[in-house]
Amino acid sequence: MKVKFFQLFSVVLAAILLFSCGSDSTHMHKNITGKAGELVVVISKKSWEGAPGSLIRETLAQPHVGLPQDEPLFDVIDIPHAAFKDIFKSTRNIIETNISADVTEPGIAFTDDVWAYPQATVKIRAKNSAQFQELFAANQEKILSYFLLAEKERVTMNYKKIYEKGVFNVLNKDFGVTMKVSPGFVIAEQKKDFIWFKYETPEISQGIIVYTYPYVSDSAFTVNYQLPIRDSLLKSYVPGPLDGSYMTTEKLFEQTQNVFKHNGNYASEMRGLWKVEHDFMGGPYIALSELDAANQRVITAYAYVYAPSKDKRNYLRQVEGMIYSLKLNNQADNNKLNKQADLDVQVEG
Numbered sequence: 001m002k003v004k005f006f007q008l009f010s011v012v013l014a015a016i017l018l019f020s021c022g023s024d025s026t027h028m029h030k031n032i033t034g035k036a037g038e039l040v041v042v043i044s045k046k047s048w049e050g051a052p053g054s055l056i057r058e059t060l061a062q063p064h065v066g067l068p069q070d071e072p073l074f075d076v077i078d079i080p081h082a083a084f085k086d087i088f089k090s091t092r093n094i095i096e097t098n099i100s101a102d103v104t105e106p107g108i109a110f111t112d113d114v115w116a117y118p119q120a121t122v123k124i125r126a127k128n129s130a131q132f133q134e135l136f137a138a139n140q141e142k143i144l145s146y147f148l149l150a151e152k153e154r155v156t157m158n159y160k161k162i163y164e165k166g167v168f169n170v171l172n173k174d175f176g177v178t179m180k181v182s183p184g185f186v187i188a189e190q191k192k193d194f195i196w197f198k199y200e201t202p203e204i205s206q207g208i209i210v211y212t213y214p215y216v217s218d219s220a221f222t223v224n225y226q227l228p229i230r231d232s233l234l235k236s237y238v239p240g241p242l243d244g245s246y247m248t249t250e251k252l253f254e255q256t257q258n259v260f261k262h263n264g265n266y267a268s269e270m271r272g273l274w275k276v277e278h279d280f281m282g283g284p285y286i287a288l289s290e291l292d293a294a295n296q297r298v299i300t301a302y303a304y305v306y307a308p309s310k311d312k313r314n315y316l317r318q319v320e321g322m323i324y325s326l327k328l329n330n331q332a333d334n335n336k337l338n339k340q341a342d343l344d345v346q347v348e349g
Helices: 009-020 045-049 051-060 129-138 138-158 165-175 223-237 313-323 331-341
Strands: 038-040 075-081 093-097 107-112 120-126 184-193 193-198 205-214 246-249 257-262 265-277 282-292 298-306
Touching: 038 051, 045 051, 051 075, 051 093, 051 129, 051 138, 075 257, 093 129, 093 138, 107 129, 107 138, 120 129, 120 138, 120 205, 129 138, 129 205, 138 313, 165 184, 165 193, 165 205, 193 223, 205 313, 223 246, 223 265, 223 298, 265 331, 298 313
Parallel strands: 038 075, 038 093, 093 120
Antiparallel strands: 107 120, 184 193, 193 205, 205 298, 246 265, 257 265, 265 282, 282 298
């Protein structure tokens, strides 16, 4: 059964501990190669054209949720075993299969940094096609979450040392949080409890909006509660190119949401599409909302992409990695409250 992408958000976060034990990062490796989102599958032509290949594609090349046009989760490339040389061994994401009657110990292994860094590798050994399908299906969520997490961590890693200090300092001083975003982001608007910063070229625009609102009840994390707050702020502070135009949420498509813990705090993630009212601009967004229990507030980091006539998956993953670097300055206080209350808010709607 195909694992839906939007069902995996919490699994991805939990995978940090699950797969860290397989890391081989203590050894020196060359840097990974290839484009973001690429995944190489080492497999025979017969298996690739048969049930094993079909299952791999169904899982890893399924449509990415929350994009205006179909784009796969990963650009999957099949490579026969004989062609799997050094040029491919440095690829960022690899599935290496061994489907043969000679296999004595069927199984699956997740290993970081086998031939390059930072690399994610899954090796699957099976005696035949049926056994491969059984192994893959049993580990489907782990496989998908492992590669999704690796993509997210690579983006975040890019900005750990080199980031936009101006944005970082304003968030730190005025909002009591930190976030590391790509150099080149500039502040477009700042109001009380609201800030919008963006990065623009002649071809694309990436923006992040951070705002806060009071935490008054568990409903503060529902879609129906969050959308009116966000749309009101967007209408007030994020104008479109024409007089009277403004950014808002596209309501023709359902928002997808997941709840989990981020940095130990109760949080939710929402994905969907945005548009400009009274204009034709639009694109995908991702929003991370996190509970700051010590200050009885919710902090939301809303990231969007505008890239007309271009694929948007990788641009969205870039800003996703940035907003997930969000950290509360008073996290120590929240840790105490989280430990005492074990905040497990029940969200409906």
